[in-house]
Amino acid sequence: MDINMTEEVQNLLKDEGFKKEEIQEIIEKAESNGKKLKHKSEDTFIAKDDSENLTTYAVYTISGEGINLNNVYSHKMHIDGLTGGELHEVENDDQSEWICQKCNETALERNVDMSYMGVTRAGPAIVCPKCQEFYVSDGVAKTLKTAESILEEKRA
Amino acid sequence: MDIINKVESLCPECLRKIEGVKYVEDGKVFIKKECDDHGSFTALISNDVDHYRKMEECFDVDRKRVKAPLTDVDKGCPFDCGICPSHKQDTCLAVVEVTDRCDLDCTYCFANSSMDKSLDPDMETIRKMFETVKKCQNDPTCIQISGGEPTLRDDLPEIIKMGREMGIDHIELNTNGRRIAKDQEYFDKIASAGIDSIYLGFDGVSDDVYMQRTGKKLFDVKSEVINRCEKADIGVVLVPLVAKNYNLHETGKIIKFASNKVPTVRGVHFQPVFYSGRSPSMLEGKITIVELLEAIEDQTNGQLKVENFTPSLMPTAHCGTTCLTLVNNGEFIPLTNTSLGAAKSAFDVASKTKNSIMGRWKGSEKEKEDDDSSCCGEIIAKGSCCEKQIDVTSLDTSCSNSEGGWADFIEMSKDNYLTISMMAFQDVWSYERERVENCCIHVVTENGKFIPFCNYNLTNCKGEYLYRNTG
């Protein structure tokens, strides 16, 4: 399987310090075990990799020519679990644009508790109601990154 | 008895240079030294050798010397101040005393407090003092206008203006605040002359404390100064002098008070009392850094812990400690910890973060302010405007659950920093040459010298000065 990407995405990878092989591995794993989100109406997927100190997400599409990598992002925060502990019904429409491929369930938008350097706060995530796998959007990851850097200033 | 190292110190009787040892006993650190004529002297340096060593481990500084020394090496340290060529550290703050006069008659004070106006340095002399600063200190030049009580001078606005015109980069004013609190016109003049911050004597949050030291109720005065500074957009650092049997029990309340006044109040700078000049009776009140830190930990219910204080940058591991904390709805989120090593300058960190955050939200700032700006989803949605893969705008439906979330955390971080620091000035008992020759707080004398603060205020046990008033 080969990964295609625009120059822009190549630069993003470089700037964020990701290796192409790492990303390829994340995608291949998701493709083989089905642990990924699929967009409701497009052939776009999100795969993720939880390593100890970093969660990395790859957003990609699949076409005849192979895999097109659209975006890569990450956060260092650890997701502790759903804010409030359990997945309760909510009144408003909380369905996301995404489907958990493994469970074939529409994923929900819920707040999760995330911790970094001893501080815990909530933030929105995309959660599969069945397997309770958590995914964070690119926008949220940007916010988390800012918060991470604030907390990291102590070592600056 | 476990010896740490040899120290060079001074005899508390004759101020001659004598040698001694720093050693550990019962987990505490002491200095013991001996004068041929006056016998031996022992002083407590730290109540906790583990903490003492920890400070050394995480102390980290890139030393830089002054731009130009002002004296020669002749009799050897500490008799060549200064700054002489063997001094190892640049000035971080130059103290310019513009008067000896003071309108308070404090029990603890290291200044002289005569009331003779004619002894005040004139404008020409002060100009020379500023020139000394420009000559000796590397840029940016930072001075503290001090005294006595500088606001007793009616020409203080002109002094500040002159400093500005001469290109001093940062000017702070050390004051008891009484004149500022009652004379708005005077304060306006100081503010427009270009003061950057106020270093406000602030020993407690109850009048009992002020009554004990000055015989006056001053708490309302202090609060009024902070109000006025808030309106004038001038930062305030609260400066409590701390001693046992005085205000040690109020340190937690002082920090709490400060946290409610952030961002006008930027910091609390504790000064453990030290023996000098007019405070002969204070020896029993003396506290070490670790005792003060333990009191803070205790009185903030563990929100600020001893380990959140790292060695202050610049001088030595034992001159002072600093904690940078965020304040969020009354909760402290300390950003410094000895396990992470020393923080670089706390204020830098704050402004750096601020800039990066301001930069980050630039453009979306205005719209965000308009509607419900406490709405987390809103801010997060704005942050994602450049990417189309996931439509997060719908996330603001979940706002109500997420109040106090990470987005709020970031919003709060823009302004809500508080720096809590302390400096353990030395007296003739605790005196170590290694500390003064690395000192970064320098008093500018009228005859164009820089004297490390601890040397400037050093006296023998009879109250005779090594440098102050000696020309």
Ligand code: SF4
């Ligand atoms: S304290 Fe500094 S300036 Fe003074 S004599 Fe020692 S090395 Fe020189």
Ligand code: SF4
């Ligand atoms: S004034 Fe004294 S305590 Fe402060 S840095 Fe200088 S030597 Fe150290």
Ligand SMILES: [Zn+2]
């Ligand atoms: Zn699932």
Ligand SMILES: [Zn+2]
């Ligand atoms: Zn002697």
